[in-house]
Amino acid sequence: DIQMTQSPSSLSASVGDTVTITCRASQTINNYLNWYQQKPGTAPKLLIFAASNLQTGVPSRFSGSESGTDFTLTISSLQPEDFATYYCQQSYNTPKTFGQGTKVEIK
Amino acid sequence: EVQLVESGGGLVKPGGSLRLSCEASGFIFRSYSMNWVRQAPGKGLEWVSYISSSSRYIYYADSVRGRFTISRDNAKNSLYLQMNSLRADDTAVYYCARDIVYCGGDCYEGAHDYWGQGTLVTVSS
Numbered sequence: 001d002i003q004m005t006q007s008p009s010s011l012s013a014s015v016g017d018t019v020t021i022t023c024r025a026s027q028t029i030n031n032y033l034n035w036y037q038q039k040p041g042t043a044p045k046l047l048i049f050a051a052s053n054l055q056t057g058v059p060s061r062f063s064g065s066e067s068g069t070d071f072t073l074t075i076s077s078l079q080p081e082d083f084a085t086y087y088c089q090q091s092y093n094t095p096k097t098f099g100q101g102t103k104v105e106i107k
Numbered sequence: 108e109v110q111l112v113e114s115g116g117g118l119v120k121p122g123g124s125l126r127l128s129c130e131a132s133g134f135i136f137r138s139y140s141m142n143w144v145r146q147a148p149g150k151g152l153e154w155v156s157y158i159s160s161s162s163r164y165i166y167y168a169d170s171v172r173g174r175f176t177i178s179r180d181n182a183k184n185s186l187y188l189q190m191n192s193l194r195a196d197d198t199a200v201y202y203c204a205r206d207i208v209y210c211g212g213d214c215y216e217g218a219h220d221y222w223g224q225g226t227l228v229t230v231s232s
Contacts, residue, residue, distance in 0.1 A: 046219060046220050049220075053215075095169070
């Protein structure tokens with residue numbers, strides 16, 4: 001199975017900050033990497049698919065990039081509604097493994 | 108508007124069975140692959156199972172293979188998860204999720220673009 005190592009597990013940031021979350025795949029997954037946002041008590045929401053494609057309706061302050069087996073989610077100018085938990089997921093093959101999650105908290 | 112509505116969760120004893128349903132609306136259900144994803148209380152997301160649009164391809168996580176069965180009825184716009192031999196560590200919120208189909212140069216699938224609200228399965232004596 002492909003392991004997805006996500007870091008950090010949590011971070012504290014202020015409104016207006018730029019936040020970076022990283023996900024490393026244990027093997028090549030090409031660009032089959034997705035990012036989700038989840039708020040307490042709600043279903044996850046797709047933010048980015050295929051490493052860097054912004055899902056319809058997602059604000060442009062969210063962006064994704066890749067470098068080999070390393071993938072990055074960047075949130076520019078953090079907004080109050082962005083405080084949530086973020087997950088990466090590889091969909092290169094099954095099982096479609098998720099990272100452990102990164103909780104973004106208010107500083 | 109795309110909607111996915113799960114049902115069938117509840118309290119079941121270890122070793123028992125449960126069948127989850129996911130009713131889809133607002134899109135052409137028979138054209139999309141579907142998944143089940145679960146989340147144990149206070150834990151992260153775990154992909155459980157996948158079924159292709161025609162049911163030709165089916166995959167499971169190792170943790171549920173041999174105990175869970177995914178199926179769909181395209182005439183009824185419904186997805187199912189039959190869960191047998193349930194264990195305490197199957198306790199979770201279960202979500203159904205649609206696979207995106209995005210075609211730029213090539214077509215990309217595999218990301219989950221719509222999710223249901225989830226249904227809670229509790230396995231306890």
